[in-house]
Structures are given as structure tokens and as C-alpha cells.
Amino acid sequence: MKDEREQGKAPIPDIVIGRLPVYLRTLRLLADDGREVTSSQELGEHLGISSAQIRKDLSHFGEFGKQGTGYNIEFLCRQLQKILNVDTIWPVILVGAGSLGTAIANYQEFESSGFRIVAVMDEDLQKIGQPIGHGLRIKDFADLNQLVRETRVQIAVMAVPAHAAQRVAAQLIEAGLNSILCYAPITLAVPPHVRVEYIDPVVHFQHMTYYLR
Amino acid sequence: MKDEREQGKAPIPDIVIGRLPVYLRTLRLLADDGREVTSSQELGEHLGISSAQIRKDLSHFGEFGKQGTGYNIEFLCRQLQKILNVDTIWPVILVGAGSLGTAIANYQEFESSGFRIVAVMDEDLQKIGQPIGHGLRIKDFADLNQLVRETRVQIAVMAVPAHAAQRVAAQLIEAGLNSILCYAPITLAVPPHVRVEYIDPVVHFQHMTYYLR
Numbered sequence: 001m002k003d004e005r006e007q008g009k010a011p012i013p014d015i016v017i018g019r020l021p022v023y024l025r026t027l028r029l030l031a032d033d034g035r036e037v038t039s040s041q042e043l044g045e046h047l048g049i050s051s052a053q054i055r056k057d058l059s060h061f062g063e064f065g066k067q068g069t070g071y072n073i074e075f076l077c078r079q080l081q082k083i084l085n086v087d088t089i090w091p092v093i094l095v096g097a098g099s100l101g102t103a104i105a106n107y108q109e110f111e112s113s114g115f116r117i118v119a120v121m122d123e124d125l126q127k128i129g130q131p132i133g134h135g136l137r138i139k140d141f142a143d144l145n146q147l148v149r150e151t152r153v154q155i156a157v158m159a160v161p162a163h164a165a166q167r168v169a170a171q172l173i174e175a176g177l178n179s180i181l182c183y184a185p186i187t188l189a190v191p192p193h194v195r196v197e198y199i200d201p202v203v204h205f206q207h208m209t210y211y212l213r
Numbered sequence: 214m215k216d217e218r219e220q221g222k223a224p225i226p227d228i229v230i231g232r233l234p235v236y237l238r239t240l241r242l243l244a245d246d247g248r249e250v251t252s253s254q255e256l257g258e259h260l261g262i263s264s265a266q267i268r269k270d271l272s273h274f275g276e277f278g279k280q281g282t283g284y285n286i287e288f289l290c291r292q293l294q295k296i297l298n299v300d301t302i303w304p305v306i307l308v309g310a311g312s313l314g315t316a317i318a319n320y321q322e323f324e325s326s327g328f329r330i331v332a333v334m335d336e337d338l339q340k341i342g343q344p345i346g347h348g349l350r351i352k353d354f355a356d357l358n359q360l361v362r363e364t365r366v367q368i369a370v371m372a373v374p375a376h377a378a379q380r381v382a383a384q385l386i387e388a389g390l391n392s393i394l395c396y397a398p399i400t401l402a403v404p405p406h407v408r409v410e411y412i413d414p415v416v417h418f419q420h421m422t423y424y425l426r
Contacts, residue, residue, distance in 0.1 A: 021419035025398055029375070047400050085422040092418070103316040104414070109398055113415040114422065154425060155418065162242070179421040181414060185238055185322055187260050195424060197417035201317070201394060202326040204410035205305070205368065206234035208392040209298040209327065211408060212367060 012060045017084075019057055022047060024080040031073050039070035086114025091151050093177075095168055096159035097122040097130075097138045100183055104159055105133030118151050141171075148175045155179040162186045169196075225273045230297075232270055235260060237293040244286050252283035299327025304364050306390075308381055309372035310335040310343075310351045313396060317372055318346030331364050354384075361388045368392040375399045382409075 026046050030038055040051035040058075047054075058064050058076075061083055065071040081087040092115050094104055105120050120132050121141040128140045139147065147153070156172045158165060158180060165184035172180060173194055180196045182188055188196050239259050243251055253264035253271075260267075271277050271289075274296050278284040294300040305328050307317055318333050333345050334354040341353045352360065360366070369385045371378060371393060378397035385393060386407050393409045395401055398416075401409050 017423050018416075018420050020423070021413075021416040022400065024419070025413070025416070026400060029399060046402070083423065084419045085425055086419055090418070090422060090425075099316040099319040103312040106312040107414070109415055110418075113419065115415070115418050155421065157414070179425060181417050181421070186242060187235065187239060189259070195421050197421060199412055199414065199417065200234075200238070201320070201370070201412065202322055202328070203231075203234040203238070204394050204412065205303070205323075205328050206237065206297045206299055206326065207231050208368065208394070208408050208410060209303060210230050210233070210296065212298055212303075212392060 016057045016060060019049070020080055020084055023054070023057075024077060024084065027071075027073050027077050027080070031077060036073055037070050038073055040065070042070075081114070084114075088114065089116050090114055090155055091116055091118040091153040092155045092157060093118060093144075093147065093151075093153050094120045094133075094157045094159065095122070095141060095172070096183075097124070097127050097132055098159065101159035102132060104157060104183075105136065115155070117157075118153060119147055121147070141168075144171060144175050148177065153177065155181070157181045157183070159183045229270045229273060232262070233293055233297055236267070236270070237290060237297065240284075240286050240290050240293070244290060249286055250283045251286055253278070255283075294327070297327075301327065302329050303327055303368055304329055304331040304366040305368045305370060306331060306357075306360065306364070306366050307333045307346075307370045307372065308335070308354060308385070309396075310337070310340050310345055311372065314372035315345060317370060317396075318349065328368070330370075331366060332360055334360070354381075357384060357388050361390065366390065368394070370394045370396070372396045 026043060040054040043054050044051040064076050064079060094101055094117050097120050105117055117133060119139050120136050121139045122128060123141045127138045130138050132138050154177055156177050158168055160168050162184045165186045166188060169180060169188045173190060178194050182196055183199050185200045185202060190196055239256060253267040256267050257264040277289050277292060307314055307330050310333050318330055330346060332352050333349050334352045335341060336354045340351045343351050345351050367390055369390050371381055373381050375397045378399045379401060382393060382401045382403060386403060391407050395409055396412050398413045403409055
């Protein structure tokens with residue numbers, strides 16, 4: 001189904017792609033509850049999105065439900081995993097072993113979602129060699145290039161201070177990574193082939209306070 | 214300028230509001246670098262957004278720059294802080310004192326951005342009373358109602374497991390909170406007057422892997 005993109009059809013809007021992981025997450029929670037079938041109506045109520053929007057989003061990728069019988073949850077999960085390329089495990093490196101990096105390294109949800117943190121790196125000599133996360137030891141960020149060669153990792157998480165973020169990102173990109181999840185409160189300058197997503201709680205807080213009196 | 218909303222004009226699109234904190238963050242980094250003036254072109258290049266988009270977004274709120282001379286950074290920062298209601302300090306409570314909650318409690322950027330974590334709460338009796346963050350001690354989540362009465366807090370951060378998140382959210386809303394930043398990988402069911410924003414690294418990872426081969 002992804003081949004549609006290679007057949008010269010219009011690319012699927014990025015905002016649609018951004019909703020698919022949320023659909024997948026919701027479907028998996030339903031499956032964990034023992035549910036086998038759902039509908040665009042039920043998903044829409046869970047997510048605060050119209051059922052028409054959900055059907056339209058999914059229709060970009062094929063026909064997943066039958067009129068009147070809804071979606072088979074297990075099947076739709078597998079299809080969404082294929083579409084999102086998470087029917088495999090992606091290696092991820094985490095840069096920054098401070099308080100936030102430690103929390104990310106400890107997070108339990110990555111492996112079941114298609115991701116494994118294969119290395120945690122830092123520049124702080126005091127931290128290098130210390131245990132972190134699930135059976136890892138903090139590695140020297142100076143060894144980045146070797147690690148990338150060995151693991152063929154494409155994805156990094158950056159949990160570093162804002163003042164270090166641009167330099168760290170440049171080193172990651174230089175080493176060959178092309179996908180960065182940035183927790184530093186900064187917008188990175190990156191070449192066009194590199195994709196960056198951002199997590200900044202302040203942006204969310206300030207979005208909410210706009211609506212508060 | 215916010216009074217426009219009360220004068221019956223069309224509401225400003227939420228997606229515009231969502232970009233303002235990113236503009237503010239970028240302007241403050243420029244100010245930290247000692248810069249006094251910027252332009253929509255420069256901001257656009259920093260952010261990967263067109264300068265026309267930035268001018269259009271800001272024009273919802275008034276005239277902030279002069280043709281040819283650009284924006285006074287300090288002035289525009291203050292205006293954006295007023296628009297976003299962060300020309301004050303909002304009290305925030307953090308629920309969940311695990312690894313992630315500890316990292317959030319330690320985070321340095323909140324106070325300068327309009328927010329102060331005034332309490333960290335947990336249900337784990339082993340954790341209650343322990344020090345956390347900047348001079349706080351973990352409080353019993355059972356004392357939520359009293360804390361909300363005392364602090365008049367409206368905003369909560371939830372760093373709790375997915376299986377507890379809906380119950381915790383219901384208690385927060387029952388206690389009177391109306392703005393929740395949810396780190397649990399779940400979509401919460403909330404009444405219409407409650408605003409929820411979500412942070413889930415898996416959603417970002419899966420968005421990126423769609424584009425990877």
C-alpha cells in the first residue's frame with residue numbers, strides 16, 4: 001500500500017501521517033482490553049476526532065473496514081504498523097544522560113512500539129561507564145561515529161541542554177543520522193534530508209494558558 | 214489585544230496559537246544572544262516557516278513590526294507573553310514522582326517561561342515525604358482537593374502510567390483543574406471545558422519512521 005507513494009500519486013498529507021500513531025496507540029489499548037472489533041465512530045469518540053476524518057485518513061492507505069461490521073482491531077493494528085514501518089524494531093540512540101535522559105532510558109513503552117534504545121551517550125566523563133536504563137552503560141559521545149557504523153542507527157533522541165543542542169545535532173547528522181527527536185527547547189537548523197520532531201512542555205503549557213483567564 | 218475575542222470577531226485558529234510559544238522561545242534565544250531586532254524573514258529561516266506565515270500569524274494580534282525595520286525583540290517578547298497569558302507565573306501541580314516525574318520536577322526552564330511547579334503528588338506511600346525537584350517534598354495525591362483550594366492551581370502535568378491516567382485525570386478535573394499536560398500514552402476522555410495536551414515520544418518516533426526506508 002505504501003507503493004502508492006512510488007506510483008506518482010499525490011503524497012499523503014503529513015498531518016494525516018501524524019495522526020496514525022495515535023490511532024495505533026488507541027487500537028492497541030482496545031486490544032489490551034480484549035476487544036476485537038471497533039468502528040470509526042468509537043475511535044472518534046475516544047480521540048475527539050470526527051468518524052469521517054478517521055475514515056478519510058485511513059482511506060489513503062486502503063480499505064480496512066467493512067460497512068456495518070467495523071474494523072478488526074488486530075488487523076488494523078498490523079496494517080498501521082506496516083504503514084508506519086514499525087513492524088520491525090528500530091535502533092535508537094539517546095544523547096544526554098541527565099535527569100530527563102535517565103527517564104527516557106527507563107521508559108517501558110518503546111520496545112512494544114517498534115523502538116529499542118541501543119546506546120545512551122554523554123560527554124560527561126563522570127557519567128561514562130555508569131549503568132543506565134535496561135542493562136546499558138553510558139557511552140562516550142566521542143565514539144558516536146563508530147557506534148553508528150556498528151548499529152546502522154538512523155534515529156536519535158536528544159535530551160541535552162539548549163545551548164548544546166545545535167552542536168550535538170550537527171554531530172549526529174554528520175555521523176549519518178537522519179531522524180531526531182529533540183527535547184531541548186530550541187528549533188534546530190538541519191539540512192532538508194533530516195527530520196526533527198520536538199518535545200517541549202513549555203510550548204504545551206503556553207498553548208493552554210492562552211485559553212485561561 | 215486579546216479583547217478582540219470578546220468583541221465577537223472570529224476566533225483565532227488554534228494552530229496559530231500553537232505556533233506563538235515557538236515564536237516566543239525563538240525570540241528569547243535571540244535576546245539571550247544579545248540581539249535587539251529581528252525580521253519575519255530571519256524568524257522564518259530559524260523555524261522553517263515562511264515569513265509570510267509568521268507575519269500573518271502575528272497580524273491576528275496587532276502590528277508589531279515596522280516595514281523595513283523589523284521587530285523589536287524585547288517588545289515582541291512582551292507582547293507574546295501577554296497574548297499567551299504568561300506575563301505572570303502560573304502554579305502547576307505534577308502528578309507522578311517516578312523517573313519521568315523527577316526529571317520534570319528538576320527541569321529548569323519552567324519558571325522563566327511562566328510556570329512554577331508548586332507541588333508534586335504521588336500515591337506511593339514510599340515516595341510521599343521524599344524530597345524532589347527544587348526544594349519540594351512529594352505530597353499525598355489523596356490531599357489533592359485541599360491543595361487545589363490552597364493554591365488555586367488550574368494546570369496539572371500527569372507523569373503516571375497509562376493504566377492510571379484516566380482515573381487520575383478524573384480526580385484532577387473533579388478537584389477543579391481545567392488544563393492537563395499528559396505524558397501517559399493514552400487519549401483521555403474529558404469534559405469540553407478541560408483542555409488536554411499530550412506528550413508521547415512514540416507518536417513522534419512513529420511519525421518519523423513512516424518516512425524511513
